[in-house]
Amino acid sequence: MPARCRFRTNERKQIQELVVETVEAPGASGLNRLRLLVALDALLMEGSVGGAARRMGMGTPAMSRLLAQLRSFYGDPIFIRTGQGMVPTAFAESVRVRVRALAAEAEALLEGVPQVDMAAGARRPPVERSQAILPAPPLASRPVLKLEDQPMPEDIARKLALISESTDPRRKLARAIALIGGGAAGSRPLGQEEAEEAFSIVLEGQADPIQIGAFLTLLQHRGLTAVELAGLVSAARRHCGALPVGMRHDTLDWPAYLSPKLCLAPWFLHSARLVAQAGHKVLLHGHHGSIGWLNQAVTVAGIPVCASIRQADATLEERGIAFLPVTAFAPQVSALLSLYPLFELRSPLHKVVHLLNPLGAARSLLGVSNPSYPAQHRDAAQLLGWRDFSLLGTRRDVAQATPFRSTLVHRLKDGMSSEEAVASRPDPGGEARPALSSLEYWQALWKGQVRDERAHAIVLATTAFALQLCEGGSHGEGYSQALAKAGELWALRPVSK
Structure with a gap:
């Protein structure tokens, strides 16, 4: 690039930065605030900061600062980052059409259409304009090849508005599908209430089967947000008759939804038994039946398998531990899982x-x-109002610690979120196993018939995390104390069971 061109490009970017600073300055004029709307239009059209910056002929840092100003001005994130990129928020979507209309009107005013003297009926020559310091930003929308009967964005918006007023469940679900599947420029995440309503329609059997596949696949492909997840959970809990969270203050919820492709030993069941032995009630829930050999391990361990939420509630009072299959309390959810x-x-x-x-x-x-x-x-969980919660980053979809590598624990304690790292310990290595089946070996560890330092460490570490949650401890000294208590519980376990 010639030196003069490089100079002009750099000069233009410096001027753009100066304009951004002017917008940010206290008491910025309405004209400069209008530039924020121009930036918002570019962001919504392009779906990325880099694309919007190129569209407006400025540097990416300058556009990032404009986005920060928009967020501060409106008190809204404007965009949410997902696995598929930046997605506009519900607020941003609600103003998209108005901002686009404003930008289009500004473009029309800047095109310099010849003016007409209405009195004389003659055209006047266009007004000579001085060269602007900054070139007018490209406000026009992307060129669209309008096929016959192809709906424009305004038509789609009107149709969605009509659908939202409809009481037909399928039309309401269709609206949700349209919102999450409208492409980079036309989609947005669902709000919590929207996600709850849409999934309720699915769970109540009011959706067309094709809609169910489209709804679940689009959410998965685009990337689920925490807000959407909270809405789906609310719908599922209400549908299955789950009790209000916090109602059982003495109980630990321990989901165990193991993948059918994993056949690793469920050492966490030994940990759950130790936690119950310590006096804390433990409810395990997950797949049961033909998937893996979890059902066999539950039976061998003597953990009662319940057929309903009511039975599980009564069993916990009597036995202190229970397993509730998802098919027993949420058959519709189980059926949807079986679509895998x-x-x-x-x-x-x-x-x-x-x-x-x-x-x-x-x-x-x-x-x-x-x-x-x-x-x-x-x-x-925080959006749902949960107070105490721990999540371990593990090798499987159940809380089973791997103490031989550092573990990041995501917590809610009294409703406040935090992250805590637990250092790894040396891996003692595998043991030479006797001629026992996996299930027999798993039970032999509990009965003290085999010695396996690695499995023993997994059981104690998992127990410690559970005790730490149940007894209100924190990382550091709290975890060390919980680990020591886990060792004491292991020594006192009833090996005959």
Whole structure:
């Protein structure tokens, strides 16, 4: 690039930065605030800060600062970052048409249409304009090839408004699908109430099967937000008759939705037994039946399997620990989970089940394997008003610690979120296993018939995290004390069971 061109480009960007500073200055004029709306239009049209910056002929840092000003001015994030990129918020979508109309009108005014002398009926020559310091920003929308009968954005908006007024459940669900599947420039995340209403339609059997597939697939493909997850969980909990969270203040909720592709030993069941031995009531819930050998382990361990929420509630009072299959308390959710073979990919239901908490336990202990999920689950739990919650980053979708690598724990304590890192300990390595089946070996560890330092450490670490949650401890000294107590409980366990 010639030196003169480079100079002019740099000069233009410096001027753009100066304009941004002027917008940010206290008491900025209405004209400069209008520039914020121009920036908002560019952001909504392009769907990214970089694209909007190119559209307006400025640097990306300058556009980022304009976005920050928009967020501050409106008190709204404007965009939410998901796995599929930046998605406009509900507020941003609500002003999209107005901002686009304003930008289009400004463009028309800047086109310099020849003026007409209405009295003389003759055209006057266009007014000679001095060269502006800044070139007019490109306000026009992207060129659209309008096919015959192709709806324009305004037509779609009117149709969505009509659908929102309809009482037909399928039309309401259609609106939700249109909102999340409208593409980069036309979609947005659902609000919590919108997600709850849409999923309620699915759970109540009022949706067309094709709508169910479209709804779940679009949410999964675009990336579920914590707000949407909270809405889906609310619908699922209401549908299955779950008790209000916090109703059972003495109970620990322990979801165990293991993938059927994993056949690893469920050492966490030994930990759950130790926590119950310590006097805390423990409700496990998850898949049961033909999936893996979790059902066999539950039976061998003597953990009662319940057929309803009411039975689980009574069993906890009597036995202190129970397992509640998802088919028993949420058959519709279980049926939706069974759609996995039709898609060969996970759906939002695989996140929802971890937060079902059917007995309304005051505390929940979760584990998820995907590193992008923990904060989302915690934030959704916080939106739902949960107070005490711990989530372990694990190798499987159940709270089972791996003490031989550092563990990041996402917590809610008295409703306040935090993250705590627990350092790893040396891995003692695997043990030479005797000629026992996996289930026999798993039970032999509890009975003291085999020695496996690695499995023993997993059981104690998992127990410690659960005790720490139940007894209100924090990281550091609290975890060390819980780990020591876990060792004492292990030494006193009833090996005959």
